[in-house]
Amino acid sequence: MSQLIWNGLFVGSFYALIALGYSMVYGIMKLLNFAHGDIYMLGAFTGFAVLGLAGGIPASMSLVALLVVLVLTMLATGFAGVAVERVAYRPLRGSPRLAVLITAVGASFALEYGMRVAAGPNPRVFPVRLGGESFEVLGARITVSQLVLMVVAVGLMAVLNAYVMRTSTGRAMRGIALDHKASLLMGVNVNAVISRTFFVGSALAGAAGVMAGAYYGRIEFLMGFVIGLKAFSAAVIGGIGNLKGAMLGGLVLGLLESFGTYFLGGEWRDVFAFGVLILFLTFRPTGLLGERVTERV
């Protein structure tokens, strides 16, 4: 039982990192960025490329090397996210929401098949793998690598929370989410803040990509597709537009998958996850923690 909970939390932390990007962008632009899952894939391949360039790394240094690669990848994917926003979404700023949604799907395909052309259709194995000894805590088997990755994920989420709550950019983000036009009138540089939002969200997804590549070992150009859908479900479950909701939704989805697989069987895993999404959309569309809806006076 405790093993189920730990597994669920571990998978859930990946979902949470990616769901944060979805929530942030939705909150600020009311756009469902379907290309976000592919930023995760981009992060994994960037990490793969950087580690490949670095050459052979002794096993004792693997954790340090991974942290360095993590930072580099976060920068790279952050800029990639900003580029996607500039190219695909900014020209459509005034268009109806459907047009931007379709563009997001197009951007997703472009990223996926662009990576297929660049890196080939076959799956690759990450050169640095995290293995590690494990120890028992309350009946659950926890490996050191899992613990490290969880700590990194929680750390990133805490930093994001501080960024959004305590800095002026964060305040600007929350302001734009509340009322776009009023923020413009108040002198907020909306374009710059939106770019920064995309940067931060994509950096988090890139970090998740590198961690997934290091932990699971196998990366391929379509790996962002399913996890993008799951992260979107997580964001909806927690309340889209709500950052704490995205974190909670990710963890909840991970736990649901873990328990669902245990009780229903492995092949029902995706059915269970998306079934819960449908239930939430039907009965509580604003999610667990509620959507940040514009207040009209």
Added chain:
Amino acid sequence: MNKRRSALLGAALATALLTSACGGGLLDSGGEEESTDGPITLGMVVPMSGSSSAIGPYMQNGAQLAINEINADGGVLGRDLELQVEDEACDPQSAVAAANKLVSDGVAVSVGGYCSGATLPTLPIFEDAGIPMIIPAANSDELVDQELPNVFLINGTGSQQADAAEAFIESEGASEVALVNDNTSYSVNIAEATRDRLEDGGVAEVAAFESVTPGESDYSANVNAILSASPDFVYWTGYYQEGGLLVRQLRQAGYTGDIMVADGSVDASLVEIAGADLAEGVYATMTQTPDTIEGAETWIQDYTDEFGEAPGPYSTQAYDAVRVAAQAIEDAGSTDGEELISALEGIDGLDLFSGPLEFTDEHTLSSGGFVILQVQGGTFALAPSAS
């Protein structure tokens, strides 16, 4: 408004007429390609991309080696053989598109087929076109159960593989067996067949029967479910990509019992994905790889000289498929589908790597020829305790 409507209608009618003419024309050209000179084309649908992409080149090169040898010997009926390879990507939709392309390009025989789930929908396509299929790798019983006259399998079937698996499991003294599949035709077939045999045998018990979703990275929930049944033997009947991840995650979760994989997981990529240290000692049920056949050293050398790399799983089966096709065309004296099918049924004793060939009534091999392999030092080799 009226003018625009009638213009649109006219355009729609014209398009419909054109495409129907095109469709009819394509089909016609496929069937009438019974030219009596020029090369005979053999079609091959194998995974060249995607989850099983490592195997495609092995099969393509094996077939090409056979074709080069036959052409050097004067060809078949005085004509050269030619290979046309299309990609199935281990996906039913891609396989159907590939098969349709081969049919419209006028192949005489199909010598491909690796993923059973992707090969199954191509069977009626080749049957409608009257093209016989000699399938070197795909071996789900579902292919046999279709009972189509043009389908011939030269790899041991799922039932035969389950027989070999059951024999090995019982000889290893395992008592609690977990069977894990990936929900595709090939995988479920072997898992169910093995489960039935184990239950009938009464020696070992099926502790868990699990399915995983292919294409994912995290199988911790499945691993948890498997381990909670406390098995001492796990048999994975899917492909190498998920197999590598499962082996790694099972070992990392603390499973110390035996792990065995089915022939779809036999490839160096399994060891690479799982990590060489964690994949050590993993067993496999497999028909034959070139290094496990006695006396195949010259063949391996020829292959390596020709293509610059060593052969891999299913190279020999693809090579044999081409030889069977060539023999059938020679016996039949033409490339007509019906005559080829009779010629194939009439083959008696053609020497293949798996032994002398004679098809059963169901167009399968009379004996599976499965052996047990084991990962030793990072590669698959014959298991020392194999019966």
